[in-house]
Amino acid sequence: MSDARSAILAKMRSAMGRKADDVERKAAVADRLQRSPRGPLPARGQLPESERTALFQKMAEAVQASVVRVASRADVPDAVSAYLKSKNLPATVRMGEDARLAEMPWSAQKHMEILKGRAENADLATVSHALGGVAETGTLMLVSGPDNPTTLNFLPEHHIVVLEEADIAGDYESVWARIRERFGKGVMPRTVNMITGPSRSADIEQTLLLGAHGPRALHIVIVDKG
Amino acid sequence: MQITSPGFKENARTALDDAPLQRALGNVRKGFIEKRAKASAALPEFDLLRDNARDIKDHVLAHLDLYLEAYAEKVEAAGGHVHWAETAEDARRIILEICRQKNARTVTKGKSMITEEIGLNDFLEEHAVAPVETDLGEYIIQLRGEHPSHIIAPAVHVNKDQVEADFRRVHTHLDPARNLEEPTTLLSEARAVLREKYFEADIGITGANFLIAETGTSVIVTNEGNGDLTQNLPKTHVVVASIEKIVPTLDDVSQILRVLARSATGQDMSVYTTFSTGPKRDIDPDGPEDYHVVLLDNGRSSMLGSEFQDMLRCIRCGACMNHCPVYHAVGGHAYGWVYPGPMGAVLTPSLMGVDKSGHLPNASTFCGRCESVCPMRIPLPKMMRHWREREFSRNLTPATARYGLGAWAFFAKRPALYQAATRLAMAVLGRLGRSKGRFSAMPLAGGWTKYRDLPAPEGETFQAQWAKRRTAA
Numbered sequence: 099m100s101d102a103r104s105a106i107l108a109k110m111r112s113a114m115g116r117k118a119d120d121v122e123r124k125a126a127v128a129d130r131l132q133r134s135p136r137g138p139l140p141a142r143g144q145l146p147e148s149e150r151t152a153l154f155q156k157m158a159e160a161v162q163a164s165v166v167r168v169a170s171r172a173d174v175p176d177a178v179s180a181y182l183k184s185k186n187l188p189a190t191v192r193m194g195e196d197a198r199l200a201e202m203p204w205s206a207q208k209h210m211e212i213l214k215g216r217a218e219n220a221d222l223a224t225v226s227h228a229l230g231g232v233a234e235t236g237t238l239m240l241v242s243g244p245d246n247p248t249t250l251n252f253l254p255e256h257h258i259v260v261l262e263e264a265d266i267a268g269d270y271e272s273v274w275a276r277i278r279e280r281f282g283k284g285v286m287p288r289t290v291n292m293i294t295g296p297s298r299s300a301d302i303e304q305t306l307l308l309g310a311h312g313p314r315a316l317h318i319v320i321v322d323k324g
Numbered sequence: 325m326q327i328t329s330p331g332f333k334e335n336a337r338t339a340l341d342d343a344p345l346q347r348a349l350g351n352v353r354k355g356f357i358e359k360r361a362k363a364s365a366a367l368p369e370f371d372l373l374r375d376n377a378r379d380i381k382d383h384v385l386a387h388l389d390l391y392l393e394a395y396a397e398k399v400e401a402a403g404g405h406v407h408w409a410e411t412a413e414d415a416r417r418i419i420l421e422i423c424r425q426k427n428a429r430t431v432t433k434g435k436s437m438i439t440e441e442i443g444l445n446d447f448l449e450e451h452a453v454a455p456v457e458t459d460l461g462e463y464i465i466q467l468r469g470e471h472p473s474h475i476i477a478p479a480v481h482v483n484k485d486q487v488e489a490d491f492r493r494v495h496t497h498l499d500p501a502r503n504l505e506e507p508t509t510l511l512s513e514a515r516a517v518l519r520e521k522y523f524e525a526d527i528g529i530t531g532a533n534f535l536i537a538e539t540g541t542s543v544i545v546t547n548e549g550n551g552d553l554t555q556n557l558p559k560t561h562v563v564v565a566s567i568e569k570i571v572p573t574l575d576d577v578s579q580i581l582r583v584l585a586r587s588a589t590g591q592d593m594s595v596y597t598t599f600s601t602g603p604k605r606d607i608d609p610d611g612p613e614d615y616h617v618v619l620l621d622n623g624r625s626s627m628l629g630s631e632f633q634d635m636l637r638c639i640r641c642g643a644c645m646n647h648c649p650v651y652h653a654v655g656g657h658a659y660g661w662v663y664p665g666p667m668g669a670v671l672t673p674s675l676m677g678v679d680k681s682g683h684l685p686n687a688s689t690f691c692g693r694c695e696s697v698c699p700m701r702i703p704l705p706k707m708m709r710h711w712r713e714r715e716f717s718r719n720l721t722p723a724t725a726r727y728g729l730g731a732w733a734f735f736a737k738r739p740a741l742y743q744a745a746t747r748l749a750m751a752v753l754g755r756l757g758r759s760k761g762r763f764s765a766m767p768l769a770g771g772w773t774k775y776r777d778l779p780a781p782e783g784e785t786f787q788a789q790w791a792k793r794r795t796a797a
C-alpha cells in the first residue's frame with residue numbers, strides 16, 4: 099500500500115505545485131501541532147464556577163437530560179437509588195472500576211445490586227463517572243478504560259453519569275487541555291465520548307424521538323464542590 | 325453507485341410528479357431552515373466561528389500532504405493500520421481483504437457517505453459479506469433498496485406509512501397483527517432488530533467527520549448512538565474516510581464542531597461526538613481489537629490548486645441543500661449520484677467528470693442561499709458558474725442553449741442593438757401576457773413553463789427604467 103501512499107502524496111504535491119521538502123510548510127505544520135492554538139471561544143460559557151454549573155444544568159436539560167445536584171460524593175448512591183425508583187426500575191446498576199465510584203457508600207442502599215465491568219445487552223441502568231462537563235452546551239466528556247467502559251454509555255436504557263462540579267469547564271478546549279495533561283500531548287485513550295443528551299432520531303418524517311440505539315434517558319448527578 | 329446524473333432533467337420531471345415525494349420534501353422546507361436560523365442566532369460568535377472554520381480548513385488544504393503524513397504516523401503509533409486508496413475500486417478491494425482476513429460474514433455500518441461513494445454495500449454483497457446499515461434512516465433505505473436522498477437525513481424522501489410497509493415486509497418474524505401506527509413503535513422495532521445485529525457482526529464500519537493529525541484520531545458525529553455500537557461491539561473497527569477530512573488539532577475540531585450541528589440540524593451539539601484512536605488497550609474491557617483506516621482520494625487530490633479547491637472545505641452538514649429551492653422541488657435522487665443539492669452540483673462533476681454530470685451545475689437558480697448558510701463559507705454559486713463555463717467551452721452544452729447564448733452574446737456586445745431588441749421583446753411579451761400577468765406556456769421556454777408560470781414582463785426593460793430614473797433624479 100506504500101505505493102498508493104506515495105502516489106496520492108505526489109499527486110497532491112504536484113497539484114499544489116509544492117515539493118515534499120518544503121521547509122516553511124513543514125515548520126508551519128509542526129508549529130500548529132505543537133502549539134494547538136485556540137480559536138475564538140463563545141462568551142456564553144466563560145463564567146464563574148457557580149454560574150457555569152447552572153448553565154451546564156440548563157443546557158443539559160434543554161436537550162432532555164435530567165439533572166440533580168448533591169452535596170457530596172457520599173450522597174450519590176441515594177440519588178441513584180431515587181432515580182431508579184422514580185422510573186420503576188429494578189435496583190440494579192452496572193459500573194466500572196472508577197475509584198471515586200468505588201468509594202461511595204453503595205452498601206448502605208438496601209437491596210441494591212452492583213454489577214461490575216463492561217455492559218451487557220440486558221443491562222437496564224449503568225453508572226459512569228465523567229472526566230468533565232462543558233457548560234457551553236451541557237456536554238459530558240467520558241474516556242474509555244476499565245474505570246468507565248465505553249459500552250456502559252451506549253447499551254443500557256438508562257445511563258446515569260456522575261459529574262464533579264469542579265470538572266465543569268466553560269468550553270471543550272479546556273477539557274482537551276486536561277486530557278492532554280492526563281494522557282500526554284498527542285496521545286488519546288481508545289475512546290473519548292462527548293455526550294449531549296440522550297440518544298435520538300428524526301429519521302421518520304423529521305419527528306424527534308428519543309432512544310434510537312443508545313440510552314432512552316440520560317441522568318446526570320452533579321456533585322457540588324461544597 | 326450507478327450515476328444517473330446525465331438524466332437529471334428526466335429525473336427532475338419524475339420527481340415533480342411524485343406526490344409522496346413532494347409531501348416528504350415539505351419536511352425539509354419546514355424543519356431545517358427554521359432550526360438552523362434559531363441555533364445560529366442564539367450564538368453571537370457564530371459568524372466569527374464560521375470565518376475561523378474556513379481558515380482552519382484553508383490552512384489544512386495548503387498543507388494537506390504533510391498533515392496526512394503526521395496523521396498516519398499517529399494512527400500507527402496507537403496500534404492502528406492505515407490503508408491508502410487512490411480510487412473507489414482500491415478502497416473496496418482493501419475493505420474486502422480485511423473482511424476476508426477476519427472471515428467476516430456480517431458487517432454493521434454506521435452512516436457514511438464515503439461508503440456510498442465507493443458503492444461498498446453492493447460490492448460486499450457480491451462477495452458474500454452482508455452489510456447491515458444501522459442508522460435508522462440508512463436502515464430504512466437499505467430495506468427499500470434505495471440510496472440516500474440527503475447527506476444527513478438519508479430517508480427524508482420516505483413517508484411514515486412507507487416505513488411501516490417496509491418493516492412489515494422484512495420483519496416477518498414479528499407478529500403481523502402488531503400495531504405500528506406510531507413513529508415510536510417503528511423506532512422501537514428497528515432498535516430491537518438492530519441490537520442483535522451489533523452483537524452478531526464481525527466488523528463494524530464507520531465513516532469519519534474528522535481525522536485529527538495531532539492524535540491520529542477519527543471522529544464521528546451522530547444522534548442515535550448507532551455508530552458507537554457499530555464500532556465498539558465487533559472485534560474490528562474499519563474507518564473509511566476521504567483525505568480532506570483532516571484537521572490539525574483537538575482545538576481545531578472543537579471550533580468546527582460549533583458550526584457543524586447548528587448548520588445541520590439546528591442542535592448546539594449532536595448527541596454523540598466520538599473520538600476513536602487505535603484499537604482497545606490491553607486493560608480496556610471493551611472496544612475493538614483491531615483498528616483500520618482506509619484513506620480515499622478518488623479524485624480529490626487533483627482538486628487542490630484548482631478553482632474547486634474550496635469545495636474540499638465541506639463538512640457535509642447539508643445546510644446548502646436544506647436551503648436550496650431546486651432541492652426542495654426535486655429532492656436528492658434527481659441529482660443522480662451520491663451527493664445532491666448545491667454541494668453535489670459542484671462535487672459530482674469534480675469526482676465523476678463533467679461529461680456525466682454537466683446538468684447539475686445548471687440545476688440552480690443562483691439565488692445564493694447555499695453560500696449564505698454554508699458554515700465553511702464555500703462559494704458554491706461561483707463554482708457552479710465555473711463548471712458552466714468549462715462545460716460551455718468544452719462544447720457539452722446542448723445545441724439550443726449554445727445557440728441562445730450565442731445570440732445573446734451577439735446582442736450584448738452591441739448595446740444599441742441589444743436595447744432595441746429587448747425593448748421590442750418586452751413590449752411583445754408584456755402585451756401577450758397582460759391578461760393574466762403570466763404565461764403558462766411559452767415557445768422555447770417549455771422547460772420553465774411546464775412547472776411554473778413565467779411572470780409577464782411589466783412592459784419596460786431594466787435599462788429603460790434605469791435611464792428614466794437617472795434623468796428624473
Ligand code: SF4
Nearest residue numbers: 638639641642644698
Ligand atoms: S457545501 Fe457547505 S453547506 Fe453544503 S454540505 Fe458542505 S459545508 Fe454544508
